[in-house]
Amino acid sequence: MQVTETLNEGLKRGYAITVTAAELDEKVTEKLKEAQPDVELKGFRKGKVPLPLLKKQFGQRLMGESMQEAIDGAMNKHFEDSGDRPALQPEVKMTNEDWKEGDDVKVEMTYEALPDVPELDLSSIEVEKLVVKAADADVDEALESLAKTAQEFETKDGASEDGDQVVIDFVGKVDGEAFEGGAAEDYPLALGSGSFIPGFEEQLVGVKAGDETAVEVKFPEEYGAENLAGKDAVFDVTVKEVKAPKAAEINDELAKKFGAEDLDALKGQIRERLEAEYAGAARQVMKRGMLDKLDGMVSFDLPPSLVDAEAKQIAHQLWHEENPEVQGHDHGEIETSEEHQKLAERRVRLGLLLAELGQKAEVEVTEAEMTQAIMSQARQYPGQERQFFEYVRQNPGMQQQLRAPIFEDKVIDLIAEQAKVSEKEVSKEELQSAVESLDEE
Structure with missing residues (x-):
C-alpha cells in the first residue's frame, strides 16, 4: 500500500492512496479462510470446501468489503502517523474508475486539517x-407577579377575555386523523399564557360556555414530535366553563401555597x-x-x-x-x-x-x-x-x-x-x- 502526498497548502491536504491487487487478494483470502470452517456446499462436508472453490463462489462478493477496509485502514494509519485531525469528513474518490479485478485500486483523499492551537497563559x-443585590422594590414586584400565578378563577357569565381561564375538552387532528397526546377533557387553559401552540389561545378569546369551535393552527417547523412538525392541525374544542381571575392576597397563606x-x-x-x-x-x-x-x-x-x-x-x-x-x-x-x-x-x-x-x-x-x-x-x-x-x-x-x-x-x-x-x-x-x-x- 502506498500513500503519497499530493497537496500541502495551508491546512489543505491531499493524498494518493494505492492499494495493490496483491493486497486486495490477500485480504479476500484472509476473509475466506476465516469463514471456511463454517461454510457448507453441496458435495462437501462443513469446513471442507476447498479455498479455490470458495474464492470462485464468494470472492467477488468480498472484494468490495475488502477494498473499503483497506482504504479505511490506510486513512486511519495516515491520521495516526501524521497526527492530522480533519476539520470535516475527508473527501475520498477512486481515480481509476475503469477498475477491474486484478487492477490496483487508486484513491484520492483530500481534507482540511485542524490547526495547531497555541498554548495560552x-x-x-x-x-x-x-x-x-436584589432591592426590596424588586422583591415586591416579583412577589406581586408570583401572586398573579396563584390567582384563583371564578365562574363568570358571558364571553371569555384575554387573561380568563376556559375549561375545555379538545381533540386535535392532522389530515382528519386524531394524533397521540392531542386530546384532553376538562382542561383548564389560561388565555394569554402561551402554554399552547401559537395561535391556539387567541382563537378562544370571545367564546362562551357551551360553545363548540374548531381551532386551526400550524405546528412549528422545529416541533419536538417529528410527525407533527410543520403540520396543519384542527382542534375540535368544546367550552365547558369560562372563569375570570381573582387576585390572590399577599400574606402568609399565599406563602404557604408556595411551600414557604x-x-x-x-x-x-x-x-x-x-x-x-x-x-x-x-x-x-x-x-x-x-x-x-x-x-x-x-x-x-x-x-x-x-x-x-x-x-x-x-x-x-x-x-x-x-x-x-x-x-x-x-x-x-x-x-x-x-x-x-x-x-x-x-x-x-x-x-x-x-x-x-x-x-x-x-x-x-x-x-x-x-x-x-x-x-x-x-x-x-x-x-x-x-x-x-x-x-x-x-x-x-x-x-x-x-x-x-x-x-x-x-x-x-x-x-x-x-x-x-x-x-x-x-x-x-x-x-x-x-x-x-x-x-x-
Missing part, C-alpha cells in the same frame, strides 16, 4: 464580574432567585469579556470549510430574524457578507480554542447533564415530552446542539478558575444595559 486574563413557612420566608426565597438570575446575566457579560480577551490572544490558520459553513449559518439565522413571517427553509440561497465572514472567523477560532482547552483538561459532559438539558427543552412541548426525548435520542445532530453549550460553559468555568476575576457591584439597570450591549456587538 490563562492566569494572564483579567475580567470583571458584575454583582447585583411565612411571607418573610417567601420573600427570602424570591430574593435568592432574583440574585441567581442576576448572577446568570452577569456571567454572560463576563463570558463575553473573557471570549474577547481570548480572541485577542490567539491567531492561527482556520479551516476555510468550517468558516464558510459558519458564515452561511449566521447569514441564514439573521435572515430569518429579519423575516419572521417565513417559517420554512424553502427560500432561495442567502448570500454571506463580509460581516458574516468576520463573525464566523471569530466563532470558529474561539470554538477550536475552547475545544482544545477542554480536551486537554479532559472536560466531559455527563449523562445527567445531557438528561437535564433534554428535559429543559422538552418542557417547551407540553404533552409531547416523550416524543421529544425519542427525537433527540435518534438525532445525533440534535444531541450535539444540546451538548455543545454545556461543554463550552464548563470550559469557561475552567478558564475562570485560572483567570483573575474581580467583582464590581452595580445596579440592576447597569447590569441590564451591559446585557443589552451584548446583542448590539
Whole structure:
C-alpha cells in the first residue's frame, strides 16, 4: 500500500492512496479462510470446501468489503502517523474508475486539517464580574407577579377575555386523523399564557360556555414530535366553563401555597432567585469579556470549510430574524457578507480554542447533564415530552446542539478558575444595559 502526498497548502491536504491487487487478494483470502470452517456446499462436508472453490463462489462478493477496509485502514494509519485531525469528513474518490479485478485500486483523499492551537497563559486574563443585590422594590414586584400565578378563577357569565381561564375538552387532528397526546377533557387553559401552540389561545378569546369551535393552527417547523412538525392541525374544542381571575392576597397563606413557612420566608426565597438570575446575566457579560480577551490572544490558520459553513449559518439565522413571517427553509440561497465572514472567523477560532482547552483538561459532559438539558427543552412541548426525548435520542445532530453549550460553559468555568476575576457591584439597570450591549456587538 502506498500513500503519497499530493497537496500541502495551508491546512489543505491531499493524498494518493494505492492499494495493490496483491493486497486486495490477500485480504479476500484472509476473509475466506476465516469463514471456511463454517461454510457448507453441496458435495462437501462443513469446513471442507476447498479455498479455490470458495474464492470462485464468494470472492467477488468480498472484494468490495475488502477494498473499503483497506482504504479505511490506510486513512486511519495516515491520521495516526501524521497526527492530522480533519476539520470535516475527508473527501475520498477512486481515480481509476475503469477498475477491474486484478487492477490496483487508486484513491484520492483530500481534507482540511485542524490547526495547531497555541498554548495560552490563562492566569494572564483579567475580567470583571458584575454583582447585583436584589432591592426590596424588586422583591415586591416579583412577589406581586408570583401572586398573579396563584390567582384563583371564578365562574363568570358571558364571553371569555384575554387573561380568563376556559375549561375545555379538545381533540386535535392532522389530515382528519386524531394524533397521540392531542386530546384532553376538562382542561383548564389560561388565555394569554402561551402554554399552547401559537395561535391556539387567541382563537378562544370571545367564546362562551357551551360553545363548540374548531381551532386551526400550524405546528412549528422545529416541533419536538417529528410527525407533527410543520403540520396543519384542527382542534375540535368544546367550552365547558369560562372563569375570570381573582387576585390572590399577599400574606402568609399565599406563602404557604408556595411551600414557604411565612411571607418573610417567601420573600427570602424570591430574593435568592432574583440574585441567581442576576448572577446568570452577569456571567454572560463576563463570558463575553473573557471570549474577547481570548480572541485577542490567539491567531492561527482556520479551516476555510468550517468558516464558510459558519458564515452561511449566521447569514441564514439573521435572515430569518429579519423575516419572521417565513417559517420554512424553502427560500432561495442567502448570500454571506463580509460581516458574516468576520463573525464566523471569530466563532470558529474561539470554538477550536475552547475545544482544545477542554480536551486537554479532559472536560466531559455527563449523562445527567445531557438528561437535564433534554428535559429543559422538552418542557417547551407540553404533552409531547416523550416524543421529544425519542427525537433527540435518534438525532445525533440534535444531541450535539444540546451538548455543545454545556461543554463550552464548563470550559469557561475552567478558564475562570485560572483567570483573575474581580467583582464590581452595580445596579440592576447597569447590569441590564451591559446585557443589552451584548446583542448590539
